[in-house]
Amino acid sequence: MHKTILFALVILSGLSAGALAANQVIHQQGRVFSSESVTIKKGGALTFVNDDSIPHNVMSATKGSEFNLGSQAPGMSTDVTFKETGDVQVICAIHPRMKMMVKVTD
Amino acid sequence: MSGFFPRRSTLLATAIVAAGLGAIGFASISLGAVIVGETRRIDLGQKAAPGMDAMKTQYKRPATIPFPKENPYTPEKAALGKQLYFDTRLSVSMAQSCASCHSPGFGWGDGLAVGVGHGMAKLGRHSPTIVNAAWGEIFMWDGRLATLEEQALGPIQAPGEMNMPLEQLMSRLTSIAEYKPLFAAAFPGEGMSAKTLAKAIATYERTVVSERAPFDAWIEGNEKAISEEAKRGFAVFNGKGLCSACHEGWNFTNDGFQDIGLPSKDIGRGEFVPGVIKMQHAFKTPGLREIERRSPYMHDGSLATLEAVVEHYDHGGVDRPSRSDLMKPLGLTAQEKSDLVTFMKTLTSNLSPTAVPVLPR
Incomplete structure (x- = not known):
């Protein structure tokens, strides 16, 4: 069983590394998202990195695609996977000038 | 060698466990069509604190007033x-x-x-x-x-x-x-x-724009436009005081919402963003131009003087989950507090009188 868990972890880490490598990274330096609009495939993920000097609060209120990363401190990174097609407006709850569109396609 | 290549049953068990671990790993917050993964720390490297000249470049007055294209100026x-x-x-x-x-x-x-x-x-x-x-x-x-x-x-x-x-x-x-x-x-x-x-x-x-203040003359190169105390206050404002994390740019605001730990029961922005903890008791960061003429201060008018405002930030206010992560005891010295107030007073312009118009009858 130990060997099984080990194998599972190896496969998982491989998958995660693969997913990580493929993710588009959204930076937040200078109180701005690094992209105004990105297009990703259904099931794909974005990596939100707070490389700014202050906390941000990435979220979406788009119906059906709501999410909230909460207060994300500088130096933290979070992956967000989008499972349904459509346009998702992503904002920082703290900083109203920070907004971007995630276009999720088939 | 036989141990290296797993049997079919092991592979199946592996897949199940992997799927299980994956579910645990990725399902920390799952709402509808979006899955939020775990948050991890990354290395951003060391950033040198900006010097005075670099800080000053952030505060230059704009040359023109922005009017929206849906409602241009006439x-x-x-x-x-x-x-x-x-x-x-x-x-x-x-x-x-x-x-x-x-x-x-x-x-x-x-x-x-x-x-x-x-x-x-x-x-x-x-x-x-x-x-x-x-x-x-x-x-x-x-x-x-x-x-x-x-x-x-x-x-x-x-x-x-x-x-x-x-x-x-x-x-x-x-x-x-x-x-x-x-x-x-x-x-x-x-x-x-x-x-x-x-x-x-x-x-x-x-068209109601704060006019040029001593601070603007200093930003544009006149070293004598403000006192040495005010310059020290500007350094505290951008450094130890953390003020410029929110009161940034020439108008001294990024229009962000923060709970700064005032004891008022008013939940502010929280009424419109109910599910977001940091928006409870959060209010929009006001600009600081003409601030000396705008007492009393804060969204509830609860602080009478700029000195009281600086004391509030130095203390850090009510510690609660919604309070901004930027609010914490600052340990400012009496000199630093006094320098901050002196600096804020350099944002007062010589406002020319506003003529009250003759109204239509």
Whole structure:
């Protein structure tokens, strides 16, 4: 069983590394998202990195695609996977000038 | 070797366990169509603190006022907007104008802790200044209105403020003969409506800009424009005091929402973003231009002086989950506090007098 868990972890880490490598990274330096609009495939993920000097609060209120990363401190990174097609407006709850569109396609 | 290549049953078990671990790993917060993964720390490397010259470049005044393309500036619109802004007939009582609470005499506020509305009843929050509203990203203390045009109509209609239904207002203004040609000149082909009224008032408000202050002269290179104490205060403002994390840029705000730990029960932005902890008790960061003329301070007017404001930030306020992560005891010295206040007073300009317009009859 130990060997099984080990194998599972190896496969998982491989998958995660693969997913990580493929993710588009959204930076937040200078109180701005690094992209105004990105297009990703259904099931794909974005990596939100707070490389700014202050906390941000990435979220979406788009119906059906709501999410909230909460207060994300500088130096933290979070992956967000989008499972349904459509346009998702992503904002920082703290900083109203920070907004971007995630276009999720088939 | 036989141990290296797993048997089929092992592979199946592996897949199940992997799927299970994956589910645990990725399902930390799952709402509908979006899955939020775990948050991890990354190495951003060491960033050197910016020097004084680099900091100063962030504070240069803009050369022009931004007007939206949906409502571009014309002198006719601004002149009409000014008349409407100072016209008490915009309130149901005919006793209050926009200028009653946003008066040029008080740095475009009212000098009171909280505003006074219809029937002299006290309102819940401090009347914000309209200075530099042209650069605003979002309006009201709680950000509930998206544009200055929407904002202009808000207090007019609010039962607690000017208490004037728009239909009644337009009917009243239509009966004032001299308004009709002014609207016609400002809005050819559009005429009098709540929409054009809002556009006119917003256009006038965008022309209310803080004039050059000693701070601006210093930013532009005159080292003698402000005192050494004020320069030290500017360094504290951008450094140990963390003030510029929110009060940033030439107008000293990024229009962000923060709970700064004031004990008031008002949840502010939280009313409109109920699920977000950091938005509870959060209010929009006000700009600091003309701040010396705008006492008392904060969204509830609870602090009488700039010294009291600095003391509040040094203390850090009420520690609660919604409080901004930037709020914490700062350990400022008496000298640093005094320097900060001296610095903020360099943002006071020699505002030229505002002439009250002659109103249409």
